[in-house]
Amino acid sequence: MNTPRKLKVATTSLAGCFGCHMSLLDIDERILDLLQLVEFDRSPITDIKHCSACDIGIIEGGVCNAENVHVLREFRANCKILVAMGACAVNGGLPAQRNHLQLHEILTAVYATEGGLASGVQIPNDPELPLPLNQVHPIHEVVKVDYFLPGCPPSADAIWKFLTDLIAGRTPHLGHGLIHYD
Amino acid sequence: MSDQTFTLDDQEIPFAPGQSVMQAALDAGVFVPHLCYHPEFRPHGSCKLCTVKINGRPATSCTTPAAAGLNVESNTPEILDKRRTLLQMLLVEGNHFCPSCEKSGHCKLQALGYELGVMTPHFNLIYPDRPVDASHPDVLLDFNRCILCELCIRASAEVDKKNVFSLSGRGITKHLIVNAESGRLADTDFALTDKAAQVCPVGVILPKKQGFSIPIGRRRYDAASMSAHVDEFKPTAKVQEERP
Known part of the structure; x- marks a missing residue:
């Protein structure tokens, strides 16, 4: 009997803290079972820099700068199923706590008025740096998202249940105890 | 009966x-x-x-x-779908950042989200700018989470006889206010023992000095969903305070 083709999975962290990726690794030895079913494409796990055509794209983090928008659109263009993983991708999360403040005020406070930096330090303006957006956005405000997995981070068990449901072709269902917003 | x-x-x-x-x-x-x-x-x-x-x-x-x-x-699927949409509208109208909220695990808005399987706010988030009121020595008011249920208003007026809270504005600008000339809670006769301090279903009215006192896993809606707490909501129930 032919073994089914492994699904290609890409992951990335945008305006996130990599906590969701740590929680993914927290599935422990189940990652060996996962690797029987999927192969990782672009991901911090593989260090592949760009997406090829994938079955599942998993996005951690919201959108806080121009580079995040580019990466998110690359994922959307290449992934059949796009998943928002974690509070930041779902609703902006911690980075979005700056949304009621003016961007210029924040940058001025960090780089000009607060102590701790060498004198004469300016707000960074290197063309290599992606420009911050005025506000942090959850990813569903930028591209179409197929599935959402809330949690800060979602627990390893929640991620495992979600992924095994998805890979088996079921609509992911977490149920009480696995669905969490915190 | x-x-x-x-x-x-x-x-x-x-x-x-x-x-x-x-x-x-x-x-x-x-x-x-x-x-x-x-x-x-x-x-x-x-x-x-x-x-x-x-x-x-x-x-x-x-x-x-x-x-x-x-x-x-x-x-029914139709009614449950409508309830999910209502919850999503409440979630985008305020700033409901559960990881930093002391009410997380005891919050009815969150518990209903879990109960009904709300996985996303769906709509564009508004991120309103609502400064907190930390003026009172015993109670913090975080207006970011207010869902305009008016339970604190009703409790303060009907039980405490103090009329500390009210709503102001119309439509999307409607918001909870404090009945003091300064608008600050410290300038009212509000007390931590008031009924109004016990009824908030979300994380607006929070007692100070006891945040996150119950560990994750032992909070009210960790062990059992809101529907499993149905006995607490019966008309004859001896009602527990919102915070254990």
């Missing part, structure tokens, strides 16, 4: 004269999602989470009197 009944999702629910559809359902152990309903207060009908279909027409079950022979639909 009279021997009159109505039908709720194919279950016969007995009711006493004067009971609402919600009260009769809760008394029979059938949970109906709600946020602005509280067994010790008159029904308010504002959150709309308890909307059911009664004889084919949508109605809030907390304000509709029970009557013999009613056909009530509650746990």
Whole structure:
């Protein structure tokens, strides 16, 4: 009997803290079972820099700068199923706590008025740096998202249940105890 | 209890004269999602989470009197979908950042989100700018989480006789205010022991000096979902305080 083709999975962290990726690794030895079913494409796990055509794209983090928008659109263009993983991708999360403040005020406070930096330090303006957006956005405000997995981070068990449901072709269902917003 | 009944999702629910559809359902152990309903207060009908279909027409079950022979639909895909949409609208209208909220795990808005499987806010988030009021020595007010259920307003007026809270504005600008010339809670006679300090279903009215005192895993809605707490919402229930 032919073994089914492994699904290609890409992951990335945008305006996130990599906590969701740590929680993914927290599935422990189940990652060996996962690797029987999927192969990782672009991901911090593989260090592949760009997406090829994938079955599942998993996005951690919201959108806080121009580079995040580019990466998110690359994922959307290449992934059949796009998943928002974690509070930041779902609703902006911690980075979005700056949304009621003016961007210029924040940058001025960090780089000009607060102590701790060498004198004469300016707000960074290197063309290599992606420009911050005025506000942090959850990813569903930028591209179409197929599935959402809330949690800060979602627990390893929640991620495992979600992924095994998805890979088996079921609509992911977490149920009480696995669905969490915190 | 009279021997009159109505039908709720194919279950016969007995009711006493004067009971609402919600009260009769809760008394029979059938949970109906709600946020602005509280067994010790008159029904308010504002959150709309308890909307059911009664004889084919949508109605809030907390304000509709029970009557013999009613056909009530509650746990149907259509109604559950509408309730999820209501929760999503509440989530995008405020700043509900659960990881930093002391009410997380005890919050009815969050618990209903879990109960109904709300995985995304769906709509574009508004991120309103609502400064907190930390002026009171014992209580913090975080207006970012207010869902306008008016339970604190009702408790302060009807039980505490203090009228500390009120709503101001219309439509999307409607917001909770403090009845003091300065607008600060410290300039009222509000006290931590007030009923109004105990009824907030979300994380607006928080006692100071005891944040995150119950570890994750032992909070009210960690072990069991909101529907499993149905006994706490019965009209005859001895109501626990919102914070254990």
